[in-house]
Amino acid sequence: MNWPMIKHVMAKDWYFNRLALVGYFLLGLISVALLSVKNTGAFYAGAVILISSLIVMGWHLIFVTVIKERKSQTLPFLMSLPISPMDYTVAKMLINVGAFLVIWLLLAVSTFWVILNVDTIPNGLVTFASIALLELVIAFLIILAIAIITESETYSVIVLTISNISVSLFWFWLTSISAIGSQMSSQEIDWNSTVLTFLAAEIVIGLAAICTAFYFQSKKQDFL
Amino acid sequence: MNMSLDTPNALAIDMRNVSKRYQHFALQDINLQLPKGTIMGFIGANGAGKSTTMRILMGLVRHEQGEVTVNGCPMPNQQVAAKWDIGFASEDMRLYQEASVQWHMNYMQSIFPSWDIQYAKKLVQKFDIRAEQKIKGLSHGQRVKAGLLMILARKPKLLLLDEPTTGLDPVARHEVLNELMDVLLDEDRSILFSSHNTHDIEQLSDQITFIDKGKIIGCEDKESYLEKWRRIRLTVPENAVLPPLQGIIEQRRMGKQAVITTKRFDDHVANTYQKCGAQIQAVENMTLEEIFVSEVQASRNNNAQEATS
Structure with a gap:
């Protein structure tokens, strides 16, 4: 693998996204702060802002680093550098997954801290929050894979829309599963088999999305 | 040059029996040899196959048949090694709108040890570009010249230029063509220059290749034509x-x-x-x-x- 050039491509993408990423992180922190306010309205506002900032951050990253590269016709410039299509794919995957996961992890940890330390929020919410927050990562990985494979704004927007609708429906469904839903009002955290199965399935789907992107990229005959 | 053209090292580009098929277009049995130190004009109408040929040479389109070697590197497998010494510019290539010309120059300098700072500065002046200006603030001609600056200051051994002068005003075209002629003062450097503007090609090239509907229909030195x-x-x-x-x-x-x-x-x-x-x-x-x-x-x-x- 051509690591020096992969780093150059990642550095370029970091340069163009760094301010926006800091902004999304700060927005995420504000939402976590709202979660900790002992007020139902503030809690819901915080949850909505947290989820929205993660979804929008993911879409922003994918749009600027992958779709815009094709749309703004900077891809020929990038590919004129000494990189192969596979180097390009590795670089795009790493910068997107890396940037998203770092901020997601910081916000997830902050969220768990709030859940565990604010009296009015039941500790049992941790399991639901784990599955829900991990689902945002999975949705991000699927959209990223589609964007890398198709380089199409249209297809990516379609998948983004479907995934956003699915996220709400999925969470609604989660709350109806007693092994998960019953914990949302409990002080006990129960990492039962249902919760662990959901988490494992999400990780498998996420890895499958990454592998699918690499598989289709390796089969591409034309890169420009 | 004393090297025989049969010697792989004497050729900057060597395409033998290269074919590539699409649904409505096919590049057929392309044979193209560019000796080092020459400028070849690659002339064809729109859709003739110039860009596809260029992209095959860059390793960005996989050919289905035949062999392609660029600077001695088989393509597309050794495209990374080959691209260190290829400067590629195409009509549809753009720089990053939100970044300045200077940012692009710094970026290229961080990648290419061959980047010539003094030459880059000279080109900024010659092409009448302001280094601190963002790409989105440049005129079309300035953007094209900025793109060429990025590859010229790297001093690659081979320039693949796919319609680089399209849309340029006569003054800008003159500046670009003059600079390309200067490139050839180094006899190891070669240029494949595609265009449907025969005036530019006539001014610049040693050899001329005509392509039409995916086939090479003529290839001779300019004087012979x-x-x-x-x-x-x-x-x-x-x-x-x-x-x-x-x-x-x-x-x-x-x-x-x-x-x-x-x-x-x-x-x-x-x-x-x-x-x-x-x-x-x-x-x-x-x-x-x-x-x-x-x-x-x-x-x-x-x-x-x-x-x-």
């Missing part, structure tokens, strides 16, 4: 029959007047017509554009005849 191609205007007696000489591309007769286009003009051609009773009114030189158009029409006529027979 300009020396051998002629339009002959004749006055011919009513019943005289003009012999079918080799190299005749087109023959038009209107009464006693005849216009012959040949790609193999010499004294023998003139003498043969005179022996048939024809009087030569004029032997006209042809521009590269006229040669290109005639070659394309002849190729298309041949294809049509082959298809019907």
Whole structure:
């Protein structure tokens, strides 16, 4: 693998996204702060802002680093550098997954801290929050894979829309599963088999999305 | 250069029997050799296959048949090694709108040890660009020149330029062409320059290759084209029959007047017509554009005849 050039491509993408990423992180922190306010309205506002900032951050990253590269016709410039299509794919995957996961992890940890330390929020919410927050990562990985494979704004927007609708429906469904839903009002955290199965399935789907992107990229005959 | 063209090291580009098929277009049996230190003009109409050929040379489009070697590296497998010494610019290439010219120069400098800071500064002045200006604030001509600056200051051994002067005003085109001519002062450097603007190619190239509908229909050095191609205007007696000489591309007769286009003009051609009773009114030189158009029409006529027979 051509690591020096992969780093150059990642550095370029970091340069163009760094301010926006800091902004999304700060927005995420504000939402976590709202979660900790002992007020139902503030809690819901915080949850909505947290989820929205993660979804929008993911879409922003994918749009600027992958779709815009094709749309703004900077891809020929990038590919004129000494990189192969596979180097390009590795670089795009790493910068997107890396940037998203770092901020997601910081916000997830902050969220768990709030859940565990604010009296009015039941500790049992941790399991639901784990599955829900991990689902945002999975949705991000699927959209990223589609964007890398198709380089199409249209297809990516379609998948983004479907995934956003699915996220709400999925969470609604989660709350109806007693092994998960019953914990949302409990002080006990129960990492039962249902919760662990959901988490494992999400990780498998996420890895499958990454592998699918690499598989289709390796089969591409034309890169420009 | 003393090296034989059979020596791989003597060729910057070596394409042998290269084919690539799409649903509505096919690049067929392309053979293209570019000796080091030469500029080849690659002329074709829109959709002829110039860009596809260039992208195959960059390793960004996989050919289905044949062999492609660039600077001694088989493509696309060794594209990373090859690209260190290839400067590629295409009409549809853009720099990053939100970044300045200076940012792009710093970026290229961080990648390429061969980046020449002084030369880059010289080009900024020569091309009348402000280094601190963002790309989105530049005019089209300035953007094209900024893109060329990014590859020229790297000093690559091979430049692949796919319609680089399209959309430039005459002054900008002149600046770019002059700079490309300077590149060739280093005899190891080579340029493949595609365009449908024959004036630019005529000004710049040593060798000319014509491509049409995915096939190479002619490849010679520029001087040969300009020396051998002629339009002959004749006055011919009513019943005289003009012999079918080799190299005749087109023959038009209107009464006693005849216009012959040949790609193999010499004294023998003139003498043969005179022996048939024809009087030569004029032997006209042809521009590269006229040669290109005639070659394309002849190729298309041949294809049509082959298809019907």
